[in-house]
Amino acid sequence: MKQISLALLAGALFGAGLALSGMADPAKVRGFLDIFGAWNPTLMFVMGGALMPMGVAWRIQAKLRAPLAAERFNLPDTTKLDARLIGGAVLFGIGWGVAGLCPGPAITDLALAPRAAFVFVLAMLAGMAAFKFTSPRQPTARNLTADWGGRKDER
Amino acid sequence: MPLSWLFGLLGGLMIGTAAALMLLGLGRIAGVSGLAARATGLADAGPPHTLAMAFILGLPLGGWLMARAMGGVSLSIPSTATLVVGGLLVGFGTRLGSGCTSGHGVCGMSRFSRRSILATVIFMASGIATVAFMRMAGL
Numbered sequence: 011m012k013q014i015s016l017a018l019l020a021g022a023l024f025g026a027g028l029a030l031s032g033m034a035d036p037a038k039v040r041g042f043l044d045i046f047g048a049w050n051p052t053l054m055f056v057m058g059g060a061l062m063p064m065g066v067a068w069r070i071q072a073k074l075r076a077p078l079a080a081e082r083f084n085l086p087d088t089t090k091l092d093a094r095l096i097g098g099a100v101l102f103g104i105g106w107g108v109a110g111l112c113p114g115p116a117i118t119d120l121a122l123a124p125r126a127a128f129v130f131v132l133a134m135l136a137g138m139a140a141f142k143f144t145s146p147r148q149p150t151a152r153n154l155t156a157d158w159g160g161r162k163d164e165r
Numbered sequence: 166m167p168l169s170w171l172f173g174l175l176g177g178l179m180i181g182t183a184a185a186l187m188l189l190g191l192g193r194i195a196g197v198s199g200l201a202a203r204a205t206g207l208a209d210a211g212p213p214h215t216l217a218m219a220f221i222l223g224l225p226l227g228g229w230l231m232a233r234a235m236g237g238v239s240l241s242i243p244s245t246a247t248l249v250v251g252g253l254l255v256g257f258g259t260r261l262g263s264g265c266t267s268g269h270g271v272c273g274m275s276r277f278s279r280r281s282i283l284a285t286v287i288f289m290a291s292g293i294a295t296v297a298f299m300r301m302a303g304l
Binding site: 113 | 169170171172173174175176177178179180181182183184185186187188189190191192193194195197198201202205207208209212215216217219220221222223224225226227228229230231232235238239240241242243245247248249250251252253254255256257258259260261262263265266267269270271272273274275276278279280283284285287288289290291292293294295296297299300
C-alpha cells in the first residue's frame with residue numbers, strides 16, 4: 011500500500027509538473043522542435059529543471075543498498091547501442107514532431123483535453139500492441155528487471 | 166507569457182523530483198512509455214502492474230489539480246489525423262527504443278547512460294527534422 015501511494019504521488023507530481031511547465035501543450039512542444047522556424051526555447055528549462063533533482067538522486071542512489079520503500083533497485087543494465095535503440099528513437103521522434111505529444115504529456119492531457127488526448131493515447135497503445143505482437147517474446151524469467159521502457163533486451 | 170521560462174523551470178523541477186521519488190523510494194525508473202505499457206498489459210517485463218497503474222493514474226490527476234490551481238491551462242490541439250499518426254509512431258517507437266522523453270531523456274541522461282544520451286539526441290533530431298519537413302511541405 012505504501013508503494014502504491016508513493017507511485018500515485020510520483021505520478022501526480024509528474025503530471026502537475028508537466029501542466030505547469032507548458033509541456034502539456036502540443037503547440038508549445040512543436041514550437042520547441044521548430045528550430046528552423048518560430049523557435050520557442052522555453053522547454054529547455056523544463057529538461058534542465060528535471061535533470062537537476064535526478065542528477066542528485068543518482069548520487070544518492072549510488073550510496074544506497076536498497077530503495078527506501080522497496081526491497082531492491084530494479085534498474086536497466088543494458089549498455090548496447092544497437093539498431094533497435096536507434097530505430098525506435100527515430101520513429102518516436104517523428105511521432106513526437108507530428109503531434110507534439112510524447113507519452114507523459116499525452117496521458118496527462120486526458121484530464122486537460124480529453125477528446126484529443128484519448129485519440130492519441132488509443133493510437134499510442136495500438137502502436138505498443140503492434141510492437142508486442144510483432145517482436146519475439148522476451149524471456150519471462152527476468153521479468154523483475156526493468157529497462158527504461160520496462161523491457162529487457164534479449165541476450 | 167513573459168514568465169513561461171520560470172514555469173518551465175519549476176515544472177521541470179517537479180518532474181525531476183517525481184522521477185527521484187520513483188528512483189529512491191521504489192528503485193524504479195520513471196519511464197512513462199514503459200509504465201504505460203506495463204499498466205495496460207502491453208509489456209512482458211517491468212514493475213508490478215498495480216504500481217505502474219498508480220503512477221499512470223497519477224499523471225492526469227496531478228495535471229488536473231495543477232490546471233485548477235492555475236485557473237486553467239491553454240492547449241492547442243492538433244488535427245485528429247496527426248494525433249492518430251503521431252500516437253501510432255510514438256507507441257511503436259518508444260517500445261522498440263525502450264524509452265521516451267522521461268526514461269531516456271530525464272532519467273537516463275542524468276545517469277550519463279550512453280544509450281539514453283544517444284536515444285535522446287536521435288529523437289530530438291528526428292523531431293526537429295519532422296517539424297521542419299512539415300513546415301516546408303505546408304502541413
